[in-house]
Amino acid sequence: MTAPIQFPGEARSNTVRAQIAQSEPQALRTFTPSQVVFAKSSGIFHYTPEGRQLYDFTSGVLVSNLGHNPRRWMQRFAKYLGWTPELLFGAPEASADVYGDAVTMTAYNGITEVEAQAVSRLLQTLNATPLGKRLDTIIWAASGSEGVHKAIYTSLARDKSRDMVLATRYGFHGKKGWANAVTGSEKDPERDPRVKFISFPMEEINDHSLNFDQISLEKYEQELAALWGEYGKRLNCLITEPYIGGGGSYHPPAKYHQMLQKFCREHDILFLFDEVQANFGRTGKVFAFEAYGVEPDMVILGKGLGNGVPVAAVACNSQIAGHMKYGEASDTWSANPISSAAVLSTLDEFDAQNLMPHVAELTPLFFQGLDRLKETGLVAKVRGEGLVFGIEAAPFGALAANEVAAKIVEACYLGADGVGIHLLGALAGKVLRVSPPLTIKTEQVQTSLDLMYQLLSKLADRLKG
Numbered sequence: 001m002t003a004p005i006q007f008p009g010e011a012r013s014n015t016v017r018a019q020i021a022q023s024e025p026q027a028l029r030t031f032t033p034s035q036v037v038f039a040k041s042s043g044i045f046h047y048t049p050e051g052r053q054l055y056d057f058t059s060g061v062l063v064s065n066l067g068h069n070p071r072r073w074m075q076r077f078a079k080y081l082g083w084t085p086e087l088l089f090g091a092p093e094a095s096a097d098v099y100g101d102a103v104t105m106t107a108y109n110g111i112t113e114v115e116a117q118a119v120s121r122l123l124q125t126l127n128a129t130p131l132g133k134r135l136d137t138i139i140w141a142a143s144g145s146e147g148v149h150k151a152i153y154t155s156l157a158r159d160k161s162r163d164m165v166l167a168t169r170y171g172f173h174g175k176k177g178w179a180n181a182v183t184g185s186e187k188d189p190e191r192d193p194r195v196k197f198i199s200f201p202m203e204e205i206n207d208h209s210l211n212f213d214q215i216s217l218e219k220y221e222q223e224l225a226a227l228w229g230e231y232g233k234r235l236n237c238l239i240t241e242p243y244i245g246g247g248g249s250y251h252p253p254a255k256y257h258q259m260l261q262k263f264c265r266e267h268d269i270l271f272l273f274d275e276v277q278a279n280f281g282r283t284g285k286v287f288a289f290e291a292y293g294v295e296p297d298m299v300i301l302g303k304g305l306g307n308g309v310p311v312a313a314v315a316c317n318s319q320i321a322g323h324m325k326y327g328e329a330s331d332t333w334s335a336n337p338i339s340s341a342a343v344l345s346t347l348d349e350f351d352a353q354n355l356m357p358h359v360a361e362l363t364p365l366f367f368q369g370l371d372r373l374k375e376t377g378l379v380a381k382v383r384g385e386g387l388v389f390g391i392e393a394a395p396f397g398a399l400a401a402n403e404v405a406a407k408i409v410e411a412c413y414l415g416a417d418g419v420g421i422h423l424l425g426a427l428a429g430k431v432l433r434v435s436p437p438l439t440i441k442t443e444q445v446q447t448s449l450d451l452m453y454q455l456l457s458k459l460a461d462r463l464k465g
């Protein structure tokens, strides 16, 4: 058992924290100094069991892009599944032998109409973008890691004589199977010798104020050429994230990805774009490949695709996916009707709400508000795009940057006068993710960023004292 995090005055939350610490390994969660307990959520807010309100600066972890519990989304979701008010609430005293007529909840080895609708709508949405026209096949998965695993597996199945994978260093793709194999760098333990890591721009783009267009791609091109020289046709595919997410929020110029794509095309290497966290509007475009002007062979989608219901998908061309036999990409949950209904509801809402211009309006407000945090001395760098930002903590007094990051999370959680800000535990030790739901209103951006400034200013004063 691990000692649970506890905060004074939070009896209910502390009880839950203690129960969890007693019965689940700490490994189940990533570290956060707040270990918030959520009682309920609505829109851009979470509420603690003690009734405090927290601005959600995380959208789960870039999942609830449409906000938490959006009523119309939920109504559509229930409708796709045939969950009528009568079914759910008509007979509260229903006995065990009373059944509803609704869509089959688990359809393994069968097919549902809702799945057929979801696949066709998702492809339609992808095909409506100029760079998504070649995508005609969806491989469903239940989580982002599983999607990445299936994408690489599918890619390798295309040509078994080409057994090697290139991956951008310090990326995060998940913790299982191939997703784990392409996460991190060659320095991590138990590396798969079939994976070779390539560099992603980081230092030269470590603050949004820098001129990204001026960065030279020469060293990156040379690295790729050297790998081709060494391994040649063994190289099967290259996987990258649009921006390095879990590795600390590094958002490259589009020309970097275009260069990767060109290299891949020249050598018939498949170009895999893992936009599990970047999709559904984070970059300012619905799909990140649009924002970066590339036409990947495979696009891995997840998180925001279900707005809270677990679902992921690999979009590719049938010529690539056609090399696998029955069962090779199957599992219990992929293409399950609940996930399909969630995808349809998300697509409905993205069609109905014109969110991208709204995101474009908010981007400069966030840069302005987050840059202002540098005045406190606690923030060194600000990076981001669309509605996904990383603020890098600065060392302060005797505290190292990672300790400062943890103090910021805690101070934001505790807030002031019953209102706080929910942040995730730091990425790459010292980078805090700021990624509220895309539906955050302009005035809420101002209020929440002002609150963050006040909280950080007070924290800096305390740390000085």
Ligand SMILES: Cc1ncc(COP(=O)(O)O)c(C=O)c1O
Binding pocket: 061, 143, 144, 145, 146, 148, 172, 173, 174, 175, 241, 245, 246, 274, 275, 276, 277, 278, 302, 303
């Ligand atoms: C880019 C990227 N790929 C894959 C994953 C893994 O997704 P999941 O946690 O749903 O398995 C993540 C999760 O954060 C991610 O950010």
